[in-house]
């Protein structure tokens with residue numbers, strides 16, 4: 564049996580910064596959410612690829628809520644680190660801040676979690692190194708990731724169950740206070 568290989572969280576911590584230029588703005592003059600997502604995907608890849616030493620793919624994204632808009636002229640910085648590793652997957656935590664140099668302000672726009680899976684040359688998921696936790700924050704994030712994983716699993720089961728058991732005919736009354744109207748004769 565081969566000995567377990569460990570890499571510290573600090574080894575793969577990755578930061579990227581990018582100035583938000585007018586070309587990145589949407590029709591409302593704010594920065595496109597899609598552009599920020601693309602930058603997050605990039606930093607998640609760099610972090611996961613460094614930890615695993617391999618090619619990685621994005622499997623799921625959690626916690627993408629843009630609580631404040633990002634403006635043209637602000638400097639966006641993304642801090643990524645491996646919060647948790649499974650066998651072939653890694654949970655990458657990404658904290659996003661936007662700095663306004665003219666006003667001297669910094670805002671925390673969101674913290675999101677990307678699950679990345681490392682793939683081998685055969686295209687199949689490949690084992691990644693274990694994680695060496697060197698600080699209280701490292702331990703807290705790892706424990707939080709375990710909770711996140713358990714909650715995701717039970718949420719998924721509940722959702723699947725709710726979908727399977729959804730009975731349109733008996734539950735249609737729940738629409739009474741919703742902002743929708745049902746076309747006459749739709750049940751035919």
Ligand SMILES: CC(C)(COP(=O)(O)OP(=O)(O)OC[C@H]1O[C@@H](n2cnc3c(N)ncnc32)[C@H](O)[C@@H]1OP(=O)(O)O)[C@@H](O)C(=O)NCCC(=O)NCCS
Pocket residue numbers: 620621622623648649650651652653678680688
């Ligand atoms: C994700 C993928 C690699 C899973 O492949 P698979 O053959 O089903 O492999 P497994 O079931 O062994 O899963 C591999 C790992 O992914 C994790 N995983 C699978 N689906 C997941 C999901 N929906 N959310 C979080 N993790 C997931 C598993 O838990 C497992 O982690 P572990 O090894 O640490 O325990 C495969 O579905 C894939 O290649 N998807 C496309 C990814 C891609 O192209 N991304 C770019 C999007 S544009």
